[in-house]
Structure formats: structure tokens, C-alpha cells
Amino acid sequence: MGRCIKVPLKDGENIRRKLKEDGLLDRTRSVVVEGDHLLIPVEGNIEGYETLERDLPPLNCRETNYRRMVDVPGELVGLLPTSYDLIGDLAVIKLDERLLPYAEELAEAIMKANPRLRSVALDHGVKGEMRVRDLEILRGENKTATLHTEFGVTMEVDPSLVYFNPRLANERKRVADMVLEGELIADMFAGVGPFPLVICRHARPRRIYAIDINPEAVRIMERNIRRNKFQEIIVPILGDAREEMRSLPPLDRIIMNLPQMADEFLDSALSALKVGGVIHLYRILERDALEGFQDSLVSRAASWGFIISLETVRELKTYSPTMSVYSFDVKLIALG
Ligand SMILES: C[S@@+](CC[C@H](N)C(=O)[O-])C[C@H]1O[C@@H](n2cnc3c(N)ncnc32)[C@H](O)[C@@H]1O
CATH class of the missing domain: 3.40.50.150 (Vaccinia Virus protein VP39)
Known part of the structure; x- marks a missing residue:
């Protein structure tokens, strides 16, 4: 159990950065999304926020949820896809256009969350009679063929x-x-x-x-x-x-x-x-x-x-x- 503060998603990233600057962020535990809020692990007493005691996952055990490993502005956290396709050692992800500036960072996190992956590709959609995907490799080997x-x-x-x-x-x-x-x-x-x-x-x-x-x-x-x-x-x-x-x-x-x-x-x-x-x-x-x-x-x-x-x-x-x-x-x- 440890202390965390509960903040609205849209403000979460700014607050997390401020806590980090002020040395109040607990860097041993993960930030967690809970509904419309972020739970941010903190050290000491923080005034002005709802404070809870929660068992947030430690950062040193291997994280399998890529969403916990990315640093996107709070208002975009809710747009992070909850799933992506795993085809052999390739991950294929679709992103809202507001997340495109963070695409490479997300791909990096997906690779870290799935160590067996060799590449992560961004899906720009299925096209034409043959229903072929327009894919852009974001991270890893520049290939889309897999077993x-x-x-x-x-x-x-x-x-x-x-x-x-x-x-x-x-x-x-x-x-x-x-x-x-x-x-x-x-x-x-x-x-x-x-x-x-x-x-x-x-x-x-x-x-x-x-x-x-x-x-x-x-x-x-x-x-x-x-x-x-x-x-x-x-x-x-x-x-x-x-x-x-x-x-x-x-x-x-x-x-x-x-x-x-x-x-x-x-x-x-x-x-x-x-x-x-x-x-x-x-x-x-x-x-x-x-x-x-x-x-x-x-x-x-x-x-x-x-x-x-x-x-x-x-x-x-x-x-x-x-x-x-x-x-x-x-x-x-x-x-x-
Ligand atoms: C949705 S995919 C299904 C692929 C496969 N059944 C699967 O489960 O992964 C549809 C396939 O139909 C093929 N296709 C489209 N029009 C066709 C047609 N008129 N005659 C034969 N194949 C066609 C496309 O090339 C594509 O590979």
C-alpha cells in the first residue's frame, strides 16, 4: 500500500510533471488510469488533492500494459487504444489522429510490453478490393511478413x-x-x-x-x-x-x-x-x-x-x- 492522489484525466499529465519537478512523485510505483481519473503515486502529503491509499503496481516488475509506460498529455490518455492486433511477431495498432505525434513513443512502449515482438506498425486502414492494409513501420525491423x-x-x-x-x-x-x-x-x-x-x-x-x-x-x-x-x-x-x-x-x-x-x-x-x-x-x-x-x-x-x-x-x-x-x-x- 502506498499513498497516491486521484486527479481528473485531463489534468493528470500536468500534475504528474509538476510533482516530478517538485520531487514529490513516487518513482517506484506506476501511474494507473481509473475511469476518468489518474491515480498518481506520491511521496509525503500533497495538499489540495483527493489522497488515497492504494496498491499501485511497482515499476520494477515487468510492465505488460503499454498504456502505463507512455507519457502523453492527460487529455489524450483516454484515446490510447486498449488493444492492438498481434500477428506473429508484428503488432498492428490503429491510432486516433491526435495521438499520431506520439506514435513512435507508443510503439516503443508496445515493444517493451511484448519482448517477443520484432516490429510495430501503424495501421492507416484497409484499402481496395483486396482489402490490403496500408501499414507504416514505427519501431523495430522494417518488415511486415511474419509467421x-x-x-x-x-x-x-x-x-x-x-x-x-x-x-x-x-x-x-x-x-x-x-x-x-x-x-x-x-x-x-x-x-x-x-x-x-x-x-x-x-x-x-x-x-x-x-x-x-x-x-x-x-x-x-x-x-x-x-x-x-x-x-x-x-x-x-x-x-x-x-x-x-x-x-x-x-x-x-x-x-x-x-x-x-x-x-x-x-x-x-x-x-x-x-x-x-x-x-x-x-x-x-x-x-x-x-x-x-x-x-x-x-x-x-x-x-x-x-x-x-x-x-x-x-x-x-x-x-x-x-x-x-x-x-x-x-x-x-x-x-x-
Ligand atoms: C476479408 S479478406 C478474408 C481473408 C481470409 N478469409 C481471412 O480470414 O483472413 C477477403 C479476401 O477476399 C479477396 N477477394 C475480394 N474480392 C474477391 C473476389 N471477387 N473473388 C475472390 N476473392 C476476392 C481479397 O483479396 C481478400 O484476400
């Missing part, structure tokens, strides 16, 4: 060349756990192949056709298939999913992970699916548009001659203050 391990599969990933979302790991495993022996599967938007690879690792499908329109994705996917020795099962295909689906045999399962617009390809997917087969479709939606979207899936399918049911609908993650990423398990019940 990422997920549920026992090690795969090459380069988020500056091919879209990859490490936060879908549990969803990929959920789908893998549904796959029955001998299934014929297509992944219409396969990227570097994480769905097919995790499925092959945990289930026994007969064949997985893994399509992507991005030549870099297919090149890396081919290496991942060889690395994991699934050449007999995963068939990488470079091309437009709408075209490529036409030449595939009737399928038991189809994965549609193009969350901005997957439903625009639903007619191609349903045409390739066996009756009783399942589509895993991912879509970013306004939360209040979810019900309307589900109704429109069913009615659009009916207008093409397919009777479908939505077996499971799940909110996977928040995308923005009003939007989320949803997964839909769509079953083809009958031909209408």
Missing part, C-alpha cells in the same frame, strides 16, 4: 500484401469443429488460407477449394499449404470467386469472409451448394439493420429459387460505435 500460429497451424502472413484478421481465430475453429469427415468445401475469399488450414488441422474434409483474387494471397497460401502438408486436400485457386465457383463440384460447406459485401456473391454460393449444405457468411452491419438484413437474405435467396434458413446468427466483434461484424450460418433447405 503466425493459430490453433496449432503456423502460417505465413503479410498484412501489407494480404488481408488477415487474427481476431477471427475462434470463429475459424468454430467452423472447423462443424466439419464432417469427407466434406467438400469452398472458401470463396481465402486470403492466405487460415480457414482451410485450421479446418484441415482439426477435421477431415475431402477437399477444400480456396479461392482468392489477389495473386499475393494465393502465392502465400500455396506456401502455407506446403508448410502444413495439406497439398492433398487444399486446392488454391487464383481468380474471381463468382467465376471460379461455377466449375466446382456440389459442395457441403462454403465460407464467405468478405464482410463488406459477401451477400453480393450469395447467388453464386447457393448455386454451388448441395441441399442440406451450409454457408458461413460474414457481414459488417449497422446493429439496427440486422433484422432487415436477415429478412433480405431469405427473400433474395427465394427470388433465385433457394429456400434457406438462418441456423445461427452471431455478433462476432464491434466494428464501429454503431456497427458490428456478424456471422450467419445459412442452410440450404430446398430448391424452390
Whole structure:
């Protein structure tokens, strides 16, 4: 236990600096964010502030929260991201533009908090049909290619060349756990192949056709298939999913992970699916548009001659203050 003062976040940094100048800051313990306030460890009695007795973390044990290691003005502390993507030995962080002047300092803190990291990159957003990230290396080695391990599969990933979302790991495993022996599967938007690879690792499908329109994705996917020795099962295909689906045999399962617009390809997917087969479709939606979207899936399918049911609908993650990423398990019940 030790003494600290509780100050509003917006004033916190100025007060901390002043305490440091006056020799009143306790340098053996960390500053902690608590709601809208900062708890600043102090030595002696400080007049004019709410004083508490608190067990603040000592500074000499290794800090794993980068937010406790950075020195940004108090009013910006609340903008520090609470999480970032870890892809192999690369961290990818998105920053509010008010934090950009501190980007390198934040990257340094992230590297210190995660000693196994080799680089930290700033994410300027996902662009174009191929959903590739515009990344800027802030600290560490000037590279974005890395090896990422997920549920026992090690795969090459380069988020500056091919879209990859490490936060879908549990969803990929959920789908893998549904796959029955001998299934014929297509992944219409396969990227570097994480769905097919995790499925092959945990289930026994007969064949997985893994399509992507991005030549870099297919090149890396081919290496991942060889690395994991699934050449007999995963068939990488470079091309437009709408075209490529036409030449595939009737399928038991189809994965549609193009969350901005997957439903625009639903007619191609349903045409390739066996009756009783399942589509895993991912879509970013306004939360209040979810019900309307589900109704429109069913009615659009009916207008093409397919009777479908939505077996499971799940909110996977928040995308923005009003939007989320949803997964839909769509079953083809009958031909209408
Ligand atoms: C959101 S990423 C999904 C990647 C992968 N499934 C994953 O989980 O990491 C979508 C992928 O679809 C590919 N893509 C976009 N339009 C396509 C199309 N018309 N046909 C095939 N692939 C397409 C992009 O190149 C990108 O790799």
C-alpha cells in the first residue's frame, strides 16, 4: 500500500510533471488510469488533492500494459487504444489522429510490453478490393511478413500484401469443429488460407477449394499449404470467386469472409451448394439493420429459387460505435 492522489484525466499529465519537478512523485510505483481519473503515486502529503491509499503496481516488475509506460498529455490518455492486433511477431495498432505525434513513443512502449515482438506498425486502414492494409513501420525491423500460429497451424502472413484478421481465430475453429469427415468445401475469399488450414488441422474434409483474387494471397497460401502438408486436400485457386465457383463440384460447406459485401456473391454460393449444405457468411452491419438484413437474405435467396434458413446468427466483434461484424450460418433447405 502506498499513498497516491486521484486527479481528473485531463489534468493528470500536468500534475504528474509538476510533482516530478517538485520531487514529490513516487518513482517506484506506476501511474494507473481509473475511469476518468489518474491515480498518481506520491511521496509525503500533497495538499489540495483527493489522497488515497492504494496498491499501485511497482515499476520494477515487468510492465505488460503499454498504456502505463507512455507519457502523453492527460487529455489524450483516454484515446490510447486498449488493444492492438498481434500477428506473429508484428503488432498492428490503429491510432486516433491526435495521438499520431506520439506514435513512435507508443510503439516503443508496445515493444517493451511484448519482448517477443520484432516490429510495430501503424495501421492507416484497409484499402481496395483486396482489402490490403496500408501499414507504416514505427519501431523495430522494417518488415511486415511474419509467421503466425493459430490453433496449432503456423502460417505465413503479410498484412501489407494480404488481408488477415487474427481476431477471427475462434470463429475459424468454430467452423472447423462443424466439419464432417469427407466434406467438400469452398472458401470463396481465402486470403492466405487460415480457414482451410485450421479446418484441415482439426477435421477431415475431402477437399477444400480456396479461392482468392489477389495473386499475393494465393502465392502465400500455396506456401502455407506446403508448410502444413495439406497439398492433398487444399486446392488454391487464383481468380474471381463468382467465376471460379461455377466449375466446382456440389459442395457441403462454403465460407464467405468478405464482410463488406459477401451477400453480393450469395447467388453464386447457393448455386454451388448441395441441399442440406451450409454457408458461413460474414457481414459488417449497422446493429439496427440486422433484422432487415436477415429478412433480405431469405427473400433474395427465394427470388433465385433457394429456400434457406438462418441456423445461427452471431455478433462476432464491434466494428464501429454503431456497427458490428456478424456471422450467419445459412442452410440450404430446398430448391424452390
Ligand atoms: C476479408 S479478406 C478474408 C481473408 C481470409 N478469409 C481471412 O480470414 O483472413 C477477403 C479476401 O477476399 C479477396 N477477394 C475480394 N474480392 C474477391 C473476389 N471477387 N473473388 C475472390 N476473392 C476476392 C481479397 O483479396 C481478400 O484476400
